[in-house]
Amino acid sequence: MADVTLYHWEPNANSGKPMLALAEKGVAFDSHYIDMLKFDQHQPEYLAVNPQGTIPAMTHSGPWGERVLTESTAIMEYVDEAFDGPSLMPADPQDRWRVRWWMKFMDQWLGPSFSMIGWCTFVGPSLAHKSEEEREAMIARIPLPERRAAWRKAMFAEFSESELAESSRRIAKGVALLEEELGKREYVASNQYSLADINIFNSTYMLPVGNADLCSPELTPNIWRWLKTVYRRPAVQETWAMGSGRFTDRFNAIMGDFV
């Protein structure tokens, strides 16, 4: 049994962040697949691990007993510091500041916009076949009030036109800022592959198919160059091989065109 257990959904977005960081560091882990669309994350077995009912979560056992870690970006920072292997943070303090800045920009400004559109177009419709009572029962099991409100919006298609438009505006702006950033340096925030690349790749790898109007070799040559470089990393391919279903199909389709 490995010292590390990761509870995760598909390698997409947040779940994939610690998976990729662990793969880059060469840390073996027990994988627990949590099917988000079946609400595994709100079942008692998982709530015993993470009472907040959010994924991913990681446990790390050692002389100290068992630690439970949550929040994907913070888990990655822990993984980078707690284990041997190549450093996923640059050494220069200003570069380190920039890595953190970009991760916050993604986690709190750009990422939620990607997420809102994804929940509106994919997560909500995936559960539309369930009866209203069934959906209400699923919502009632969610521990965090904010998450209850989010799931309700997705399951009952309650997004307003103005909030979706605002998310689309932010995605276009964020992609433009990322293109500018990748014109300054080889990777996001520094000249070495870092946690910022993992974080941002995991929410932008699908741009070539999902937002072809914003991201193409002509429109965003720097993002294109960077995506290709990250796609080719062995740790990225290894991690995506653990995925299943629609996300991995999409990833492989993009990969096929790229490499």
Place this chain on the structure above:
Amino acid sequence: MSGAVLYHGEPNGPSLSVLAALAESGLDIECRPIDLLAGERHTISGSTDSVAMDFAVEGEGPVLVANGEAMSEAVFLAQYFDEAAGGCGLQPNDPYKRWQMLMWCRQATERLSPAVAYLGIFATSQRRLAELDAGTFDTLLASIASEDLRARWQDLRDDRVDAAKVADSKAKVAQFAERVENQLADGRAWLMGDFSIADLETFAWLRPMRSLEADAFAGKGRCSAWMDRVEARPSVQAALARATTDHPERAFAPGPEINRWG
């Protein structure tokens, strides 16, 4: 740090925590006060790379210009000072303790600071903004690159208060004071055991609430004693001594937005 300049507002919220962190680090960086509510943050000169100034999630916080680059976000500036100083004790070395500190700071920046900023701007800054003539305000607005930050300035000038956000913000301030009270229940002096960025960040945002939301602190003796302890630190005293008004705790400009999704 030759040539680096820290542009800061009155010592309140993020400007207070960053000024105190700088003092803790002992780094020699020039500090220049600016009037955040006059929009002066958006016309800072000397940077050739301003993305972090223009699109800071934190809103109107302090800006450090170093090597031609504008740097923002209070917690990350504090980490930067700590690391540039070769470790001045603002962050634990142990990876797990560091994770705990970062998780705490994230709760503070995602839940507490948007709430405090929302309550603070309408309580202290609305009138001054409303009194600006249209031309002056339009010039100010035009200097702001971020469309959503611009919208928060416009809402403030127009006094568009959202009652649900006020209620939510008041609840979050009280919950955070409660969280601090519980965290200190084992008798520890500082939030993470040892003094850290978590103390500065939390204190800097709770301090202005002592007068505006006094009820949130009622009966929370450990939280109040901890706030007095943080305030007594020489670094915090040095930061507060940079105030140019009698009441820096009433100096607010639009801060982080209240979580819209996720």
